[in-house]
């Protein structure tokens with residue numbers, strides 16, 4: 001049956017520029033679609049929402065063999081996930097208050113302006129390498145408290161991590177994987193060392209907050225601190241880069257919306273939400289049922305790999321009117337761009353500010369700029385989908 005090969009076809013590199021017709025095929029095939037490899041693919045909005053909220057679904061994929069180190073809380077279940085998530089979130093400021101992230105607005109705009117210096121009429125830039133990558137790296141470094149002179153270290157580690165995350169599924173590239181692991185270890189060691197320096201000598205940054213937690217019952221162990229800081233770094237930039245690059249690509253293909261946003265800049269936050277629905281950076285997440293569960297009449301046995309196609313849910317016509325239309329004024333836009341349920345992204349306010357800052361700075365140039373290649377070359381990764389390069393002639 002063709003539907004059994006959907007996941008293989010979606011992850012095939014040839015589908016990277018436009019996987020959306022395959023997601024339509026997935027939704028037509030049913031809410032829970034078995035794959036030849038024994039996994040189950042879910043692509044309809046309401047079923048994805050229910051599964052993301054279901055405490056019987058574990059975020060920790062059951063891999064064979066020993067787990068060598070404790071996974072970050074992104075892949076842990078409650079109650080342990082809740083403890084670490086709560087601690088990691090605290091330096092972001094109290095919920096529902098502007099907090100630290102809002103206070104970063106000016107800093108984010110300054111970093112954007114510096115990076116934009118290379119952009120001008122007659123010049124060619126790579127939106128990915130020149131803006132979409134370095135912006136989130138600098139922002140997360142400043143939030144964590146990394147001194148400016150060390151940011152270049154993080155760019156190096158980030159490059160190694162990007163390469164290692166960008167391996168073609170099934171392709172054997174031990175060197176790239178090793179370089180990625182090495183980068184993760186070095187970054188963890190660096191951040192732990194910095195946290196130790198901040199202990200007793202706090203500044204206004206996240207590592208200082210982690211290192212100086214007064215309540216011993218809440219304090220992170222060294223291993224947890226390193227794991228959490230590395231998670232914040234990786235989760236915070238592997239995704240934001242795609243949001244900015246996908247956003248620029250979407251707008252360059254639709255000059256009428258560039259004009260609209262220049263005329264009505266107050267629409268920008270809504271346009272960013274629509275980008276998170278229409279071209280989300282995170283296309284799929286995996287979950288595993290801890291017991292047999294029922295999805296719209298289909299029983300999914302305990303231990304099955306369930307792949308939630310968030311990007312397909314975002315285009316489900318049962319939830320969104322004219323889902324294949326990019327509409328920056330779309331009302332009631334409860335997309336899965338940041339996931340949902342207990343693992344809902346808490347970096348969302350920061351990611352939104354960064355994307356708004358980058359797009360606001362680029363908009364005046366997008367009127368006359370043109371894409372050098374359309375479609376652009378994509379990253380291998382089908383789960384975190386976005387262009388590897390986005391060359392634009394100014």
Ligand code: HEM
Pocket residue numbers: 059073074075085140231232233235236237239240241243280281282285286336337338339340342343344345346347348350351
């Ligand atoms: C456009 C940018 C971003 C996108 C699209 C994005 C998307 C997501 C998604 C879909 C999840 C849920 C994963 C799941 O359910 O398995 C998630 C979780 C997470 N994100 Fe983001 N994210 C972005 C930026 C950020 C930033 C800037 C940070 C931090 C500085 C961050 C930190 C996290 C963390 C720590 C989690 C795990 C939360 C948990 O397990 O409770 N993200 N993100």
